[in-house]
Amino acid sequence: MEIVNDDYAVSYDSETNTIVCSGSFRLTGREYAAITDILNTAADAKPEVLNLDLTRLQFLNSSGINTLSKFIIRLRKHKASQVNVKGNSVFAWQNRSLANFKKLLPELVLEFD
Amino acid sequence: MIKPMLETEVKIEGLQKDIVNLRQQIEELEQDKIDLEALLEMTTEHSDSVEEELFGKAEEALLESERRLRMIIEATPVAVIVSHIKDGYIVFANAIAGPLVGLSSEDLVEHKVTDFYADSAETARLADLLKKNNQVDHYEMEILRSDGSRFWADISMRYLEFNEQPSILAALNDISHLKELNKAARRFVPDEYLSFLKKDSLVDMHLGDHVTDEMTVMFSDLRSFTTISEGMTPQQNFDFINAYLGRVSPTIRENAGFIVKYLGDGIMAIFPGNADNGVQAGIDKLNQVNIYNADRAKVGRLPVGVGIGVNTGHMMVGMVGEAGRMQGDAFSDDVNLTSRVEGLTKHYSVSFIITAATKERLTDPLKYNIRFLDKVQVKGKLKALDLYEVYDADLPHMRSLKQETHAQYEQALQHYFARDFKEAQGILFDVLKKNPQDKVAWHHLIKATQCLDEGVSENWAGVTVMTNK
Numbered sequence: 001m002e003i004v005n006d007d008y009a010v011s012y013d014s015e016t017n018t019i020v021c022s023g024s025f026r027l028t029g030r031e032y033a034a035i036t037d038i039l040n041t042a043a044d045a046k047p048e049v050l051n052l053d054l055t056r057l058q059f060l061n062s063s064g065i066n067t068l069s070k071f072i073i074r075l076r077k078h079k080a081s082q083v084n085v086k087g088n089s090v091f092a093w094q095n096r097s098l099a100n101f102k103k104l105l106p107e108l109v110l111e112f113d
Numbered sequence: 114m115i116k117p118m119l120e121t122e123v124k125i126e127g128l129q130k131d132i133v134n135l136r137q138q139i140e141e142l143e144q145d146k147i148d149l150e151a152l153l154e155m156t157t158e159h160s161d162s163v164e165e166e167l168f169g170k171a172e173e174a175l176l177e178s179e180r181r182l183r184m185i186i187e188a189t190p191v192a193v194i195v196s197h198i199k200d201g202y203i204v205f206a207n208a209i210a211g212p213l214v215g216l217s218s219e220d221l222v223e224h225k226v227t228d229f230y231a232d233s234a235e236t237a238r239l240a241d242l243l244k245k246n247n248q249v250d251h252y253e254m255e256i257l258r259s260d261g262s263r264f265w266a267d268i269s270m271r272y273l274e275f276n277e278q279p280s281i282l283a284a285l286n287d288i289s290h291l292k293e294l295n296k297a298a299r300r301f302v303p304d305e306y307l308s309f310l311k312k313d314s315l316v317d318m319h320l321g322d323h324v325t326d327e328m329t330v331m332f333s334d335l336r337s338f339t340t341i342s343e344g345m346t347p348q349q350n351f352d353f354i355n356a357y358l359g360r361v362s363p364t365i366r367e368n369a370g371f372i373v374k375y376l377g378d379g380i381m382a383i384f385p386g387n388a389d390n391g392v393q394a395g396i397d398k399l400n401q402v403n404i405y406n407a408d409r410a411k412v413g414r415l416p417v418g419v420g421i422g423v424n425t426g427h428m429m430v431g432m433v434g435e436a437g438r439m440q441g442d443a444f445s446d447d448v449n450l451t452s453r454v455e456g457l458t459k460h461y462s463v464s465f466i467i468t469a470a471t472k473e474r475l476t477d478p479l480k481y482n483i484r485f486l487d488k489v490q491v492k493g494k495l496k497a498l499d500l501y502e503v504y505d506a507d508l509p510h511m512r513s514l515k516q517e518t519h520a521q522y523e524q525a526l527q528h529y530f531a532r533d534f535k536e537a538q539g540i541l542f543d544v545l546k547k548n549p550q551d552k553v554a555w556h557h558l559i560k561a562t563q564c565l566d567e568g569v570s571e572n573w574a575g576v577t578v579m580t581n582k
Contacts, residue, residue, distance in 0.1 A: 065159040069152050092166045097159040103151050 001038050012038050017047040022056035025064040032067045039071040046080035054098065055088040055113050065097055069104060076105045084109045191284045194226065198279045201225040205275065213266075213287060215259040226283070231255035231263050243270055243281070253288065265292040305371040306441055309385060310431065320439055323431025328383050329391035329423060329471060330448055331370070332455035333361075333398065335378040336418030354378055357417065360405050361398045368394035373430065373441045383443055388425045388474035392481060392503060395421045395465050399506030422455025424448075424468040453491040454500065457579070461486060462552035465506065469499035481505055482512065484519055485526055486553065490578045497576040502553060514548035522554060529557060530575045534565040 002011035008023030019042050027035075042050060052068075060068070075083050085101060087094040089112045101108050186193055192210035196203045203222050211218035214229055227236050235254050242249050249270040256266045266285040273282040298315050307315065310322050335341075335357065342350050358375065365372055370384040370391065384390040399419060406416035426447025433442045447470075454466050466486060472478055486500040504515050515522075525540035541558040545551060564573075 059163070060159070061163070062156050062160045065156055066152060069155055073148050073152075093159065093162045096162045097155065100151075100155040100158065103155070104148065 001041060003034055003038065010035050010038055012042045014042075014045060014047075016051070017042070017045075017049055018051040018053055020053040020056070022058075024059035025057070026059065026061050027063065029063045029066075032063055036067055036071070039067070040074065043071060043074045043078060043081070046078055048081060050075065050081040050083050052083065052085045054094065055086055057088075057094070058091055060093065060097070069101070072101050072104045072108065082107070082109070084111065086111050086113065088113045191286055194221070194283045194285070195273060195275050195280050196226045196283070197275070198281060201227050204278075204280065210285075213264075213285070214256065226281075229257050231257045239268075239270070243272070247272065253292075256285070264289045302441070303366075303371055305366065306373075309371065309383075318432055318439070320432050320434065320436055323429045324385075325427065325429045326385065327425065327427050328385050328430065328443075329370075329388045329425045329474075330428060330443060330451045331365075331380070331382045331384070331391050331395060331421060331423045332452050333380045333382075333395075333419060333421040334376075334455060336420055336459065338378050338417075341415065341417065357402075357405065360401045361419075364394050364397035364401055368397065370394055373443050381443065383428075383430055385430075387476065388423075388471045389476055391423045391425070391471065392467060392475060395423055395467075395503060396481070396505045399464055403506065403508065419464055420455055420458030421465045422451050422453075422458065423466070423471050424451035424454055425471040425474050426450075450491065450494070450498075453579075454498075457489065457491075457500065460579075461502070461556060463502045463504070465503040467501050467503055469501070472501050482507075482516060482519075484515070485523060487557075488530075488574070488576045490576050492579050497574070511548075511550060515551065518544040518547050518551070518554075522551075525554075525561075526557065529561050529564075532564075532569065532573070534561045537561045538565060 003009060004011075005023070008021070008025050010019070010021050012019050019039065025035075072083070075081055083105060085098060085108060087098045087110065089095055094112075098110055102110060187208045189207060190209065192213045193205075193207040194203055194210050195205040202225055206218040206221040208218055211221045214221070216224075227233070230236060232255060239249060239252065239254075242252065249268065252268045252270075253265060254268060255263045257263055265288050267288045268283055268285045270281055270283045273280045275282075295315075302315055302318065307313070307318070310318070310324060312318055312322070342353070345353065354377075357378065358380070362372060362380065365380070365382045368384065368390045369386045370382045373381045373383050375381075382391075382394070384394065398421065402417065402419045409416060424447055426445060428443050428445035428448050430441070430443040432439045434440055450468070454468060458464060458466055463486070467483070472483060475481070481503055482505045483501050483503050486502045488497045489500055490497045504512055507515060521540050522544050525537045525544065528534070528540065529537035538558060538561045541554050541561060544554045545558065548554070560577075
């Protein structure tokens with residue numbers, strides 16, 4: 001599953017259980033529905049390990065962080081997957097905002113490039 | 114009793130289940146509440162960090178764009194100066210602005226713009242222009258350098274808000290070389306000639322531009338130039354011609370005329386106004402020659418003689434040549450005729466001849482010393498012309514003798530044309546007794562004698578026919 005746009009792209013590979021988000025997420029709340037679908041599909045597949053690769057995600061607006069946070073909560077509720085998030089410290093906002101994911105899911109593993 | 118007991122137990126069991134359920138729901142709600150709080154906190158924090166990042170980037174971009182803009186202005190090959198309106202002090206000057214006035218651009222900032230105006234009246238003029246048009250474009254004015262020297266600049270101005278103060282941005286270019294070029298060009302095509310052809314600039318001059326009108330034309334030539342120039346080096350020749358032309362040329366301008374062209378040592382000039390201008394210019398010119406000759410005599414040089422012919426008639430004055438090389442010229446039968454008339458000064462040994470056409474148009478012919486010269490049919494013309502001699506610029510002694518004999522002389526000519534040659538001869542003898550140097554009187558005496566000796570035909574009208582140019 002994937003969404004590819006001029007500005008951003010989201011993909012889910014069910015073989016490697018990896019979600020890759022890249023580009024700039026500057027959408028409105030409603031526009032995130034398509035992305036939410038992909039994220040939920042991945043979460044609901046309840047893989048043993050789920051990787052979230054954000055190393056090429058340059059920008060994320062408030063609705064975007066909301067979408068990702070709800071996805072983390074969903075995973076916590078499923079209690080089925082080990083969640084690994086990969087960030088990129090070059091994008092300053094990631095340093096603070098990704099660390100907050102741990103508040104929602106303490107077992108989450110966060111790793112920076 | 115058992116049955117009610119059982120019912121009660123079942124109820125309790127149900128209530129206990131409800132309690133567990135409710136507890137679980139409360140727990141879930143609490144978890145949801147925690148999650149929502151965390152979400153809110155995270156979103157806010159995320160917004161803050163993103164905002165901060167963006168703000169930093171915007172500031173950086175602003176600084177960068179300012180830096181770029183400054184780089185462009187500094188590198189602009191036009192001097193740019195910003196000054197505050199309230200006190201005129203310069204608050205910004207780009208790299209080339211300072212050196213233009215002989216200062217560093219840093220030093221420039223301590224000055225007022227008006228310090229560099231060569232003409233202080235320009236301050237008011239520029240302010241008026243700015244107020245009226247809200248901008249100034251390509252205004253040409255003289256700028257003062259710090260060492261007191263001047264240069265011409267082309268200036269454009271715009272209003273500008275600078276450091277939150279109403280300011281003026283001025284861009285200026287040194288156009289001294291252009292001014293010099295214009296000045297140089299004007300020497301080849303004088304302003305009078307431009308305005309005569311109703312042109313604003315040399316750039317507008319085209320082949321075939323012309324004005325047709327009745328005008329007075331003057332031809333003048335140096336007599337015996339070939340004799341004088343013999344034994345001169347080429348440089349001496351040039352110096353001599355230019356000394357002579359330098360003395361006589363201004364008399365044309367001073368009498369509302371302009372020089373159409375130089376013909377070697379000769380001058381062809383046009384007087385678009387009245388005929389008086391042409392006659393007065395001729396007199397002034399000969400007076401200049403007299404002064405020049407007096408100067409030459411002081412250093413032991415031979416005097417120069419000048420012949421002038423003036424005529425009035427219709428002519429075309431304009432540009433001839435080819436697109437790549439043109440010059441002013443005038444033509445018409447009357448122009449050609451004038452050249453011939455000028456040539457006749459040699460034949461009659463006089464310095465200044467005008468035609469009847471010019472004499473008739475003089476506002477007051479009695480203002481001048483003019484006497485009848487001859488009836489002449491020049492080569493190539495069928496009609497005879499009445500020619501007159503203007504002797505205002507003869508040397509004082511000669512002039513007073515001619516004045517003294519003026520009436521007698523004209524009387525003699527009347528007899529001559531009335532075929533009363535004997536009478537004419539007698540009076541001319543009298544004239545020559547008083548003024549033996551009067552070459553024209555001699556000329557007529559010889560002719561009268563000839564007519565008397567040889568007789569004349571029936572249709573004789575006293576016309577002198579010129580067979581050569």
